[in-house]
Amino acid sequence: MQLLQQTLQQIQHANNEIMEKARDYIDSLSKPPSSLGKLESLAIQLAGITGELYPKIDNKAIIVCAGDHGVCDEGVTSNPQDVTFLQTLNFPKGITGVCAIANITNAKIVTVDVGVKQDIPLDAGVIIKKIKYGTDNMAKGPAMTREEAIQSIEVGIEVATAEIAQGVNVLGTGEMGIGNTTPSAAILSVLHACHPQEVTGFGAGVGSGGIAHKVEVIQNAIALNKPNRHDAIDVLAKVGGLEIGAMAGVILAAAANRKPVVIDGFISTVAALIAYELEPKVQDYIIPSHASEEPGAKIAAELLGVEPMLHMNMRLGEGSGAALAFPILDAACSMVSNMATLAESVGLVEK
Numbered sequence: 001m002q003l004l005q006q007t008l009q010q011i012q013h014a015n016n017e018i019m020e021k022a023r024d025y026i027d028s029l030s031k032p033p034s035s036l037g038k039l040e041s042l043a044i045q046l047a048g049i050t051g052e053l054y055p056k057i058d059n060k061a062i063i064v065c066a067g068d069h070g071v072c073d074e075g076v077t078s079n080p081q082d083v084t085f086l087q088t089l090n091f092p093k094g095i096t097g098v099c100a101i102a103n104i105t106n107a108k109i110v111t112v113d114v115g116v117k118q119d120i121p122l123d124a125g126v127i128i129k130k131i132k133y134g135t136d137n138m139a140k141g142p143a144m145t146r147e148e149a150i151q152s153i154e155v156g157i158e159v160a161t162a163e164i165a166q167g168v169n170v171l172g173t174g175e176m177g178i179g180n181t182t183p184s185a186a187i188l189s190v191l192h193a194c195h196p197q198e199v200t201g202f203g204a205g206v207g208s209g210g211i212a213h214k215v216e217v218i219q220n221a222i223a224l225n226k227p228n229r230h231d232a233i234d235v236l237a238k239v240g241g242l243e244i245g246a247m248a249g250v251i252l253a254a255a256a257n258r259k260p261v262v263i264d265g266f267i268s269t270v271a272a273l274i275a276y277e278l279e280p281k282v283q284d285y286i287i288p289s290h291a292s293e294e295p296g297a298k299i300a301a302e303l304l305g306v307e308p309m310l311h312m313n314m315r316l317g318e319g320s321g322a323a324l325a326f327p328i329l330d331a332a333c334s335m336v337s338n339m340a341t342l343a344e345s346v347g348l349v350e351k
């Protein structure tokens with residue numbers, strides 16, 4: 001709890017003064033005003049986050065948080081739970097979807113076991129921070145205790161802070177957890193005070209009862225556990241997930257350390273909402289990536305006040321969208337560093 005409290009207290013707004021300077025400087029570049037669109041707003045945001053007019057984001061890491069879900073017992077997903085374990089072993093091998101995409105910008109993948117059902121071998125290249133062997137089934141009671149929920153957030157803070165201490169200057173959030181679109185939809189339904197039907201989708205494949213059954217499970221779990229929508233930790237504990245908490249922690253740690261954090265799809269955006277509920281200033285540090293196909297993703301992004309940049313019909317998770325957005329961040333930084341100003345380009349001053 002102490003680490004979470006300290007981290008929350010450390011979070012300050014991005015630097016407005018440098019953002020104004022960045023705006024003026026970008027307007028002075030050799031182009032029609034605003035013609036580089038979102039690259040400009042991104043460069044301004046990165047300046048505000050880092051406090052640098054010429055931000056450097058050359059040391060990238062995607063933190064993939066892995067955990068299992070007791071609610072899989074209710075048949076909310078068509079995939080066997082073992083896939084969480086098997087995929088968790090595959091991230092360090094570099095052979096998952098996010099790894100293939102992250103490769104193009106040399107982004108490192110950091111895999112963390114927050115709550116996988118099986119024991120991960122110590123030599124698998126996975127950081128073991130297991131809180132428990134999967135959440136409990138939220139259809140039968142709370143997914144975890146309040147203490148476990150806080151611990152899950154603190155795992156994310158610890159891992160992200162350690163990466164930043166080693167020189168990482170931009171983070172991405174990723175996850176692996178068969179069944180985790182169910183707690184994500186449950187969290188969002190509580191925070192947005194809407195019927196689960198509005199925010200529940202196909203995930204990676206629904207069980208034989210279809211989406212209607214998934215919705216019913218979520219509805220019943222909310223009715224049974226009565227999460228307090230004004231208490232994000234209560235919501236995370238009762239109908240959430242360990243890896244979702246850890247991703248919220250990664251986001252909080254990024255903000256506390258004035259580093260940008262690129263979020264991925266539906267599950268990441270819901271984790272970002274938990275972080276935002278705990279400290280709204282985190283919003284300044286969050287960079288959206290792609291618009292996930294999951295119906296709840298759009299609602300979560302709107303609640304968070306972010307607009308995904310990429311429309312790629314993706315719905316993988318793992319941090320794949322964050323990885324795909326990294327080159328766009330590079331382009332925004334290159335624009336500021338390498339473009340001539342209008343005055344320079346007409347020879348009035350030397351570049």
Ligand SMILES: Cc1cc2ncn([C@H]3O[C@H](COP(=O)(O)O)[C@@H](O)[C@H]3O)c2cc1C
Nearest residue numbers: 077175176177178179180181203204205317
């Ligand atoms: C092979 C495979 C690789 C994945 N990588 C990410 N997910 C994604 O799908 C899961 C969520 O969907 P649901 O709630 O429907 O289970 C999460 O593990 C998410 O990361 C995967 C899913 C599968 C099957």
Ligand SMILES: O=C(O)c1cccnc1
Nearest residue numbers: 203265266267292316317
């Ligand atoms: O958008 C996501 O993060 C997502 C969607 C479906 C399945 N897994 C992840």
